[in-house]
Amino acid sequence: MRHHRKVLVLHVPERVGFINLTRQVEQAVRDSGVQEGLCLVNAMHITASVFINDEEEGLKQDYARWLESLAPFNPGSDPGKGGYLHNRSGEDNGDAHQKRQIMGREVVVAITAGKLDFGPWEQIFYGEFDGRRDKRVLIKIIGE
Amino acid sequence: MRHHRKVLVLHVPERVGFINLTRQVEQAVRDSGVQEGLCLVNAMHITASVFINDEEEGLKQDYARWLESLAPFNPGSDPGKGGYLHNRSGEDNGDAHQKRQIMGREVVVAITAGKLDFGPWEQIFYGEFDGRRDKRVLIKIIGE
Amino acid sequence: MRHHRKVLVLHVPERVGFINLTRQVEQAVRDSGVQEGLCLVNAMHITASVFINDEEEGLKQDYARWLESLAPFNPGSDPGKGGYLHNRSGEDNGDAHQKRQIMGREVVVAITAGKLDFGPWEQIFYGEFDGRRDKRVLIKIIGE
Numbered sequence: 001m002r003h004h005r006k007v008l009v010l011h012v013p014e015r016v017g018f019i020n021l022t023r024q025v026e027q028a029v030r031d032s033g034v035q036e037g038l039c040l041v042n043a044m045h046i047t048a049s050v051f052i053n054d055e056e057e058g059l060k061q062d063y064a065r066w067l068e069s070l071a072p073f074n075p076g077s078d079p080g081k082g083g084y085l086h087n088r089s090g091e092d093n094g095d096a097h098q099k100r101q102i103m104g105r106e107v108v109v110a111i112t113a114g115k116l117d118f119g120p121w122e123q124i125f126y127g128e129f130d131g132r133r134d135k136r137v138l139i140k141i142i143g144e
Numbered sequence: 145m146r147h148h149r150k151v152l153v154l155h156v157p158e159r160v161g162f163i164n165l166t167r168q169v170e171q172a173v174r175d176s177g178v179q180e181g182l183c184l185v186n187a188m189h190i191t192a193s194v195f196i197n198d199e200e201e202g203l204k205q206d207y208a209r210w211l212e213s214l215a216p217f218n219p220g221s222d223p224g225k226g227g228y229l230h231n232r233s234g235e236d237n238g239d240a241h242q243k244r245q246i247m248g249r250e251v252v253v254a255i256t257a258g259k260l261d262f263g264p265w266e267q268i269f270y271g272e273f274d275g276r277r278d279k280r281v282l283i284k285i286i287g288e
Numbered sequence: 289m290r291h292h293r294k295v296l297v298l299h300v301p302e303r304v305g306f307i308n309l310t311r312q313v314e315q316a317v318r319d320s321g322v323q324e325g326l327c328l329v330n331a332m333h334i335t336a337s338v339f340i341n342d343e344e345e346g347l348k349q350d351y352a353r354w355l356e357s358l359a360p361f362n363p364g365s366d367p368g369k370g371g372y373l374h375n376r377s378g379e380d381n382g383d384a385h386q387k388r389q390i391m392g393r394e395v396v397v398a399i400t401a402g403k404l405d406f407g408p409w410e411q412i413f414y415g416e417f418d419g420r421r422d423k424r425v426l427i428k429i430i431g432e
Binding site for chain 1: 242
Binding site: 145180181182195196197198200201202203205206207209210214246247248251252253254256261262263264265266286287288 | 289291293326328330331332333334358359365367372373374375376377382385386388389390392393394396424426428430
């Protein structure tokens, strides 16, 4: 069994943003030498997501707006005023922990004949919900 | 290491619907000859989901109604009127990209002693949110 | 290829609650002898989740409150009165099937050098949405 590990470092200058990781994951698959196997890609931080969807600018803006409606940013810690108890810990990112659950932590992608086994529009994205600092994404590949 | 790949083609005649894939995934596990391993099942399209839940008719109707409340269908592209910016691209499925994120793209299921290692009620479903055309689901199995 | 299977039995005395599973999953990884591979952890029940987030008390209360707002508990079966069609089957847990989809069924974690390959705050949680009885979580590890 072959295995390969790669960590990507990402920096979104705003609080919320999306970065297409597909090219970097494809490179990791080539570097791994794996022809048949599985590729795990996960956020190593708990206020960020890795997910698969379409590379389309309107879609990314739709996601940001929708997530804001489901879990609005609020730096306060009083739930009666729209705040988050988590923010009592000194953080202001209670909303980001919820946005991340909607979009997910990880994706697992099949590797077939040495390539990501994707449908026509599948692209891998990093979703940041508490940016303005370096964050990491893990790629782990196993197979043969 | 053994590996096996199977693509299912699905066609939901309505915009939204659910199809139980469990029997077809079980068949793929048998065909693979894998006794111990992992089975990935994922939608190859970005307006559809693969998820695990119960085979119960009311539940499927509940999911459809709930997803409609969280991300209502609207063919327009003006967010101020309930539309989706994604629909500026000529699509009318902005809602489907959001429904898919709630329900998820993929499941990973353990294979033990040659079978899907499931709890008593676990069933694998395809969730369609922009149907009326052929879509594909990928099954990828690795193990020994 | 090595493989290892472990089932955890959990009992949350309330309807909704969260249990940190990280130590038990770490033990399973040690027991497996796997140095490089993947670790799947999934709920075997369809009204429960396994997810990764932060061990922080306020956060857990935030999740419970937020999930209640997105899918409120209601033992009735009339959607016009906030009930769930699923509850016609004699259950009262229609809400729990929806909460589980938000938080997810499973996580897949990389194993590197014999350990869970985690970012600094990642912890594995069981999320219960229809408790007061024994439930099971499956750990399946493959690798070498």
